[in-house]
Amino acid sequence: MKGQGIHRLFLIGAAFIALICDPAQTLALKSEQPSVQLIVKTSPNAAFASKMTLDPEVWVNAVAEGTTQKTEYAPITDTYLSINDKAYSIDLAYQLYDTAHSLAIQLSGNMKQQLKTHVSALKSKHYGRLLSWPEAKQIITMKSMVTVVDLETGLRFEVQRRAGSTHADVQPLTKRDTEIMKEIYQGKWSWRRRAILVEKDGNTIAASMHGMPHGGDGIPDNDFNGHFCIHFLGSSTHKTGSVDPDHQTMVQKAAGKLTRYVQHASPNDVVELFFISINQRDPEIMTAIFPYRNHEQLARLKQEAAGIIAIRRMSDFAESEASDLLAIDIPATAVIYRDGFRKAEKSLVFQLRRSSVLQAWKIEHVENAL
Numbered sequence: 001m002k003g004q005g006i007h008r009l010f011l012i013g014a015a016f017i018a019l020i021c022d023p024a025q026t027l028a029l030k031s032e033q034p035s036v037q038l039i040v041k042t043s044p045n046a047a048f049a050s051k052m053t054l055d056p057e058v059w060v061n062a063v064a065e066g067t068t069q070k071t072e073y074a075p076i077t078d079t080y081l082s083i084n085d086k087a088y089s090i091d092l093a094y095q096l097y098d099t100a101h102s103l104a105i106q107l108s109g110n111m112k113q114q115l116k117t118h119v120s121a122l123k124s125k126h127y128g129r130l131l132s133w134p135e136a137k138q139i140i141t142m143k144s145m146v147t148v149v150d151l152e153t154g155l156r157f158e159v160q161r162r163a164g165s166t167h168a169d170v171q172p173l174t175k176r177d178t179e180i181m182k183e184i185y186q187g188k189w190s191w192r193r194r195a196i197l198v199e200k201d202g203n204t205i206a207a208s209m210h211g212m213p214h215g216g217d218g219i220p221d222n223d224f225n226g227h228f229c230i231h232f233l234g235s236s237t238h239k240t241g242s243v244d245p246d247h248q249t250m251v252q253k254a255a256g257k258l259t260r261y262v263q264h265a266s267p268n269d270v271v272e273l274f275f276i277s278i279n280q281r282d283p284e285i286m287t288a289i290f291p292y293r294n295h296e297q298l299a300r301l302k303q304e305a306a307g308i309i310a311i312r313r314m315s316d317f318a319e320s321e322a323s324d325l326l327a328i329d330i331p332a333t334a335v336i337y338r339d340g341f342r343k344a345e346k347s348l349v350f351q352l353r354r355s356s357v358l359q360a361w362k363i364e365h366v367e368n369a370l
Contacts, residue, residue, distance in 0.1 A: 036060065038118050039080045039087070040126040042195065042253065043284040048154030050126035052118060059083065063096065066105040074099045074294040076287055078256065079119055090119065092259065099294075127256030128197045128206030133167065136232040139203050140168055148209065148230070149197040150184045151254055157181050162218045162227055167235035169227045171219045178224045185211040193246045193280050195254040198230065206257075207232050208250035246276050249285060262288045263360040267352045268317040270361050271330050274350070275313055278305045291353075291362045297369070304370040309337045314345070322361075327353050336370065346370070 036059045041049035060083060075091035082088075088096040088105070094112045096105040107115060131139075140146055140161055148170075149156045157177040163169040172178040182189065190211045198205045213226035231247035233255075252261040265273065270289050277285035283302045290298050315333040322328050330350040337343050349367035354360060 037082045038115075038122055039082055040078055040119075040122045040256075041080075042078055042151050042256075046152045046154075048149070048151055050122055052122045054081075054118070056083075062107055062111040063088070063105060066096065066107045066111075068103050068105050070102055071097070071104040072102055072294070073097070073104070073292050076259070076290075076293050079123070081115075090115070094119070123256050128204045128254050130233055130251070130255040130257060131205050133232045133235045136198075136205055136207075137168070139200055139205065140198065144200065145173065146170075147199040148181075149199065151195040151197060153184055155180050155184050159230075160219065163216065164229070164238070166238060166241070167232065168230040169215070170230055171217070171227045172222050172224050173219065175221070175223045178222055181211065181224075181228075189213060193244075193250045195250040196230070197254060198232075205232065206251050206255035208247040208254065210247075245272065246280055249273065249276050250280070250282075253282075253285070258285070258288055265289075265361065267320075267322050267328050267330055267350075267361050270352060270363065271317070271332060271350045272313075274363065274366075275311055275334070278308055278311045281306075289363050291364065297365060301366065301369055307338055308370070309339055311336050324357060326356070327351075328361075 036054045036056045038052040038054060039049055040051075059081070063081070063083060075089050075097055077089050077091055079090040080087045081090060081096060086098075086100075088098055090096055094107070094115050096107065097103070098105065106112075142161055142163075145158060145160045147156055148159055157180040158173040159170040159177065160173055161168045161170050172181055184194065185192070193208050193210055196207050196209050198207045208231045210229055213224050213228060215226050217224075217226055231244060231251060233248070233251050234243065235247065235251075236243050249258075249261070252258050262270070262273065273285055273289050277283065277289075283305070286302060286305065287293055287298065312335045313332055314335055315331070317330065317332070320328065330352060332348050332350065333345065334348060335343050335345050347368060348370075350363055351365040351367065352361045353364040354362065
């Protein structure tokens, strides 16, 4: 196949270019040439990434000898294989994608199994454990100090649990910790939820935080007037006693389970995730509910969403049985708030599709979008 031949020549040429150089140049190229790496990061632009170095010869050959076919599909993924600074996306079936050349690459059975093993190990390192609140609070005991790691920026700071019966009420330990937390929120305190890791005594737990000081204080001279909340799996709010779906979505993301979370979502849940992605300013959540990363409507929706302060769904979801369906339309009336504009009401229609009853519901199109 023509695409496969071009791809093979590209890889072999990049890997063995040193053979046509003189010895001095060969040594220089070998020292400069990056190793083959497996990379896990929660979004394409995330600064926080976990990496695993792989044998260059083995993996250059494995990719070069893979079966290729043309595709316009760009998978939704958090996992990449980097060879000579060229990144291949890895989908859930461990197939590689060269999106720059519109190629899908199927590895041999043995190499695919090796890749699966490596990916599983690296994801275990990168993400947190999905522990319920009763389990988490046995580790994050009252007055204990823990490290918070933001899953996008990689910034980390120290906090102390000061209160909280259904989730953890915590405060930054020092002025510097407060400064780092505020940097994560781009210099402005916010109620927006973020996926985080909570580290204590060798445990790394998936969690979600917001960034708004409120309520009681307790640690002096830390430039933080009050506390903020950290939610774990199944945590609820103190005021209403209800589980916050926005926090729970971020907990799943922090555990590396966002794709699985979407796969088990009902049509109404998928639409709710659309609103969550906008309110929490998390474009990767919106990406996860579309069929593929380069979906024709997705880029415009993300651009529009970036200018929205908040969106509120005003209509209730209609009761419907969708277990045997492959297509369903979900209407929703929403009020949209934009900076410098009056609030506007919109009637949206979400067209959801799936290829079989075993597949996840995905948004195929949004009518009258934003």
